[in-house]
Amino acid sequence: MAADFGTHIRDSQIKRRRRKQYILVILVVFLLFLISGGAYWLFWRSSVFEVKGIEVSGLKTLTKEEVIDFVRGRFLGRGFVDRWFGEQNLFAWPETLKPEDLALLPILKSVSIGRQYFDRTILIKVAEREPYAIWCNTESEVKLKSPGDRPHNARHIGR
Numbered sequence: 217m218a219a220d221f222g223t224h225i226r227d228s229q230i231k232r233r234r235r236k237q238y239i240l241v242i243l244v245v246f247l248l249f250l251i252s253g254g255a256y257w258l259f260w261r262s263s264v265f266e267v268k269g270i271e272v273s274g275l276k277t278l279t280k281e282e283v284i285d286f287v288r289g290r291f292l293g294r295g296f297v298d299r300w301f302g303e304q305n306l307f308a309w310p311e312t313l314k315p316e317d318l319a320l321l322p323i324l325k326s327v328s329i330g331r332q333y334f335d336r337t338i339l340i341k342v343a344e345r346e347p348y349a350i351w352c353n354t355e356s357e358v359k360l361k362s363p364g365d366r367p368h369n370a371r372h373i374g375r
Contacts, residue, residue, distance in 0.1 A: 265306045267338055274342040277323060283342055290317040306331050309338050
């Protein structure tokens with residue numbers, strides 16, 4: 217009889233330990249669910265990281281709207297982060313543009329994109345190229361970016 221009583225106590229201790237482990241697992245899963253729900257609300261549903269304004273500096277020939285449209289067109293919907301967050305989230309905006317993107321608008325030398333989290337503002341710094349020369353013909357005017365550039369229909373005259 218004493219052996220049955222000892223096994224009964226050992227079995228009840230094992231059951232109590234399993235019950236505690238089960239409750240602990242349920243509690244951890246519940247906390248993870250709360251944390252992930254809070255992160256979802258903070259990043260996607262709340263206005264904490266919503267873009268309130270876009271400032272562009274360093275403009276000489278381009279307009280603010282042209283630069284904003286160009287930058288939006290180069291990153292919007294191309295990466296996982298911007299598709300996930302949307303263009304109105306501060307995290308969706310890239311820090312720089314790729315050189316192949318800058319080649320599409322040759323007047324731009326560089327574009328850097330910053331974020332002001334407290335003001336919820338995107339800061340775009342633009343460096344434009346200085347025209348080296350202007351090539352005029354009867355059809356259009358072409359601005360050359362550097363001494364090595366020549367229009368496709370130009371002929372070399374001289375030495």
